[in-house]
Amino acid sequence: MIEVETADRLSVDHDELVGFVAKIFAGRGVPADRAALAARALVYGDAAGLGSHGLANLTRLYLPLFDDRRVAPAADPTVVADRGAAAVVDAQRTLGLWTASAMLDDAAERAARHGVGVCFVRNATHFGCAGFHTRAQALRGRVALLSSNCGAQRIARPPGGRYAMLGTNPLSIAAPAGGADPFVLDMSTTAVPTGKIRAAARRGEPIPEGWLVDAAGEPTTDPAALDRGDGFPTWLGGRPETGAYKGYGLALLVEVLSALVSGAALGPDAAAFTGSGGPTGRDDDIGYFAMVIDPRALHGNSSMAPAAGAMFAALRDCAPIDPAHPVGYPGTREGERVRAAERDGIVLDAALWTEIMDVARAEGVDAPAGTLR
């Protein structure tokens, strides 16, 4: 085992790290094929530079879900209603890192027959990076949309309201871009996801204005306010005159598509009208909206690929204002990072490495080999 100092950074082989995480999930009772997919989904966070949704969540989010039996590792999702192109599915608390990809695969089979396929999912758990799941569909030539509410977890307030009523409600779309890196948008409907706020809190650093407001609705740069219960994420759009109602509306779009239609737990509930207005509820019984469009089923031999390739190439080739900052589209940077991580390994800081060593010991799984960088 490598002894590390606080300032050290280590590189770990991508596939070895995935194998390690898969063994941990399998040790918790997740069937091997699902564990392997879930491990890839989790490591994607670190590979794509979205560390707030990567390995750091193993000890903070996923292992506690197993400990508390809030995940049913070997259960099978059940179909509640099936209308061919669309189905309502009860995820039976399966591990969301796997479930979300499985639901998109199911929607893709529906789309192959009907042009479009949708799974409305209830009783699901946290799916990690939404973009991992949608990107996998785009790499197979499909357009995929995935959104999730946060069950009854309430941390963000309706504009002007005193009580937290909604989660950060992530939304992702991915589409093929000819032969180039797929277009992958993966966003919370708040200005930033909570992971970025908590990461700043752990580093003891202030956050930019525009991420959090205090109880009176005024901007705050103190990231610790979030978990103290007196800081509330700001909606995408910021102030009312620059579109706060749009971020809020998009969160409701996600709530409706993912949870209201599927019958999952909802954020907005009169049960939230308690105490100081701080966080209430828990992210159980999460709802997903998983939609796939199959261009081949719609267009037959008339491929969408040339138009997609030309469109995304035009964005990538657009001359920049500042030559040091080339133009891209959501997914280009992630694509480059994932390729580099698969080739050169994943770089982890000493704190995360130490966590992983501790997990390896506690779970009785051989730790991956690391190389000091």
Next chain:
Amino acid sequence: MIEVETADRLSVDHDELVGFVAKIFAGRGVPADRAALAARALVYGDAAGLGSHGLANLTRLYLPLFDDRRVAPAADPTVVADRGAAAVVDAQRTLGLWTASAMLDDAAERAARHGVGVCFVRNATHFGCAGFHTRAQALRGRVALLSSNCGAQRIARPPGGRYAMLGTNPLSIAAPAGGADPFVLDMSTTAVPTGKIRAAARRGEPIPEGWLVDAAGEPTTDPAALDRGDGFPTWLGGRPETGAYKGYGLALLVEVLSALVSGAALGPDAAAFTGSGGPTGRDDDIGYFAMVIDPRALHGNSSMAPAAGAMFAALRDCAPIDPAHPVGYPGTREGERVRAAERDGIVLDAALWTEIMDVARAEGVDAPAGTLR
């Protein structure tokens, strides 16, 4: 005819105004039933308080489309591909104020059979307020999504890019809220729609920081910069650290769903790499994404209405920070305004009233009666 002064405001009966606009569209060759629906869609802008998408666009947008034969008033949309739940439709340049509702009605029939129905539409024209069309579905118990690109009209730049490549790409969702006003989100993916910027330019007023940037990417408060070609709409999210990439990504979501899949004209194109980077292209061959979800088809007798009613009531009933500003959700304010307009008439300012009188004379249609307010 009432003589008006600049400062006057007039009230016009809602149904009379709709009948007047319907006669104008019918006079331009639009079949009577379509003309009536299109007139309601246009007047909805003024009724709901979204004046930038209301009657002001009759002379600025729709009549010129007829004059230039960019609208085919009596054509019939044709189905390019039909897979049951999903279809690709060529709108044949029919009047978008009608087409968008017709496409959602078509999607609703598909949804009644399959749970979900989608029309991917090419060769369409400007549909006015997206929320008019989706709201009509929500009033009938369905969830509806409608988005539109702007054909090859390019006015917004990718973050950091020198050339305008995309339109404002509107997106709407509506859902029933029990017996209350439906949830209706109707948003451009830029911070504000261009109509609001142009309205400020007509009034000679500066705009808030965060609506436009200049050629160098710096914020500008001069609304005239937009039509001079050296001002570019800001994406929803504002600065990079507060989510500009998300607004841009949502515009691409709309571009993919509405235009790439349907085969309509696309904004991002190497043809845009010309001149100073200002606007290029025209909003012909617009693409729509029109999706309807039918909860009855998915859930049978287990109605979604109680959960929807409770969810939106919780948002409406949330205690406000400032008692003078009650909490709502997108659609509550529009619902109140539409009811008031249907009851008390639509209030128009003198300039718009004068325009309408001129249109009545030019088109040979009796003007509606107005009452000074």
